[in-house]
């Protein structure tokens with residue numbers, strides 16, 4: 446044997462050498478593709494770490510602007526805002542209050558930063574029962590009919606208008622009520638916010654991967670679960686129908702959530718719909734990587750990057766991810 450393989454044995458490896466591998470790389474995660482979730486908490490005066498989401502905190506309203514500035518210093522320019530209100534009730538009445546936690550934080554962030562501000566629109570952080578809408582009076586006894594669709598849409602309209610009035614750049618409804626995109630679009634247009642796009646959580650699954658978020662936002666249902674309004678993880682064709690409805694109702698951006706367990710759905714939405722596609726790399730997807738990295742079993746940054754690349758490969762244009770800050774510096 447001579448000291449080297451015959452050249453005819455070499456194929457794809459020719460393009461894996463330093464100097465050429467970046468030239469031929471197909472996808473890239475850029476800081477400008479990322480949206481960083483931010484939690485603002487009206488019940489606290491100090492920043493509180495979220496134990497199940499290392500590196501993330503709930504911050505008081507007074508810290509919303511500094512928190513967003515921290516995100517922007519990493520190169521990420523878009524944030525998604527979640528609020529924890531000072532009190533909860535069956536209608537989630539703090540969700541559309543002019544002095545509500547998201548409204549106050551939004552006004553400050555819009556006035557003092559250049560961040561692109563997306564507000565999550567849902568009631569689960571604001572209702573005492575933790576569901577994403579208004580319940581039937583006897584919902585606890587009736588597992589088949591928990592959330593009143595039309596009554597909930599009325600609340601969503603009002604929340605959307607109050608968020609846009611406070612200065613939100615984009616509204617992201619995550620409650621999975623039927624007709625929510627049309628209702629919100631109509632309300633925004635009617636209130637003079639025709640320039641505010643809607644990013645619809647279009648295919649949102651009833652997922653076990655939201656666990657850490659529910660700690661972070663105090664939004665776990667007090668009874669029952671969300672399977673009557675969120676999608677069945679077994680279904681991909683149904684996602685196409687859900688997304689088609691949201692697109693027809695005027696959604697500007699179509700979101701799939703979670704991301705990694707549903708890459709087939711991301712790829713399908715990319716193929717079937719000529720709209721920007723977003724994927725939400727959710728709290729559980731983040732927590733898994735962090736937990737393994739803490740044990741020394743994974744390299745955090747490498748695994749985080751490798752988690753986001755397939756989301757881009759599958760066809761997402763933008764990614765909502767708790768890794769945004771971890772990664773942006775090195776992209």
Ligand code: PBG
Pocket residue numbers: 565567569577619620654655656657658659664726727728729
């Ligand atoms: C609210 C909402 C949830 C998430 C985003 N918006 C929780 C849920 O539906 O239970 C989850 C985000 C995450 O896990 O990172 N409806």
